[in-house]
Amino acid sequence: MKAAIFDGSPTLRLTDLPIQEPGPDEVLIRIDSATICGTDQHILEGKFWAKPPVVLGHEFAGYVERVGERVRNCEPGDLVSVEPHVYCGCCKPCRLGKPHLCLDRLAWGINLNGGFEQYATVRMDTVYQVPEGLGPEEAALGEITGCCMHGIDRVGVELGDLVVILGGGAAGLILARLAELRGAARIVISEPNAARREQIRAFGYPDVVDPLNEDLAARIDALTDGLGADVVIEAAGRAETAAQAVELVCHGGRVLFFGVAAPGTMAAIEPNRIFAREITVVGSIRNPYTHHRVMEILPRLRLKDIVTHRFPLENIAEAFDAAHRGEGLKICIKPNG
Ligand SMILES: [Zn+2]
Ligand SMILES: [Zn+2]
Structure with missing residues (x-):
């Protein structure tokens, strides 16, 4: 599959990666929409930390392709939105009920391969069903809306x-x-x-x-x-x-x-x-305990027109140039066309 890799340099590199088969608690998602966040731009500018080599993109949604044997909250074909953070559960903030301040957190699109690729493999507890009537672009806005x-x-x-x-x-x-x-x-x-x-x-x-x-x-x-x-x-x-x-x-x-x-x-x-x-x-930082509520409220937020630009994955450099120029509101990458 095609993926846009951050290797520490200021431009993403297009490459081929193997699709990672889902483990027992994991979900393989065919990514439909992944929106560019200011943080992605900061990462490329060297102002925000990410762990290269990694596929960026922490705001994404798509259709479930395959699920592991223990997955029970979605099935193939479902449109899902991903809450991209994984918290350690063991550090002081985690144990005081503030997991978003976790000292040892992981995130898809920061230190795990994220949304600027055709397929992502994520943990089932980060996958949320999207309410009927909403499309994948609005679903991809789940993370920023939660923040x-x-x-x-x-x-x-x-x-x-x-x-x-x-x-x-x-x-x-x-x-x-x-x-x-x-x-x-x-x-x-x-x-x-x-x-x-x-x-x-x-x-x-x-x-x-x-x-x-x-x-x-x-x-x-x-x-x-x-x-x-x-x-x-x-x-x-x-x-x-x-x-x-x-x-x-x-x-x-x-x-x-x-x-x-x-x-x-x-x-x-x-x-x-x-x-x-x-x-x-x-x-305020990140989006603790919001993704469920966001899925409930998204239909009332009328955010559809916030996505003003769409680019295929091959043109991701052009998409970041447009973001850098401050064009439009949200710029969306469509990894599968
Ligand atoms: Zn963001
Ligand atoms: Zn923690």
Whole structure:
């Protein structure tokens, strides 16, 4: 089968790999859709760890091809979504009920062969049935949607909140959808990319700000009588937006650091502001205990149009170039055409 291997260099290498037959507790999946995550780009740029040689792609879905003898949650032909993490169960975070912070975790697409190949062999406990009516591309968004759900859980959006999202990429839009379902009264999205601002409006969010040419703080002040936003979500992974998040939030408000800033990035934040306004700042990483809930809620999230570009596996370099240029929202690899 064809696969795109990360060998430590900044471009993926197309190669042939043998299909790995499933063990007793494993499922062989014919991959239909695997979407590119910002983390994949960071891996190629050397800013995020992965273990070469490995097939990248941790957001994927496909059809069950064969199952091991003990597998009981799916059968050949089923459309399934994969939650790509495997936790050790033995480290301190695992034993305190925070497995996503596991010190010895494995993940398909990071240190186990992931979705940018024609067939993947995964453990049955990472395989989830996809609700009827959803296609494989939406199913592939299960992981990123779970990360967004965990973030929204952590920051605790409440009925009536004004929520500001800094960064209107795919994650920003999914965060907006979830905040809306949690009862946010108003959602303001800040996004410097003009094409993306159009897409955000098309998704039903008219309050879109161009932070390079508009005064976002003045806009939030005007909407809140100068009080600030109830919740600010940093979803761009940048020092400027990290600092801005703390400046835009109201007294008693909550800030979520969701975007992946490169390690070592520093931001200028005024501690007195966090103290005097009793601001709660939380981070969120990965998607603990969300994939089941994500499969339940996905049909209501209307995410279909988030996938804007599709490429066959042979053109994966082109797909990453498009992602690098910030084109579209989600770029999907179709390993089996
Ligand atoms: Zn990701
Ligand atoms: Zn662990």
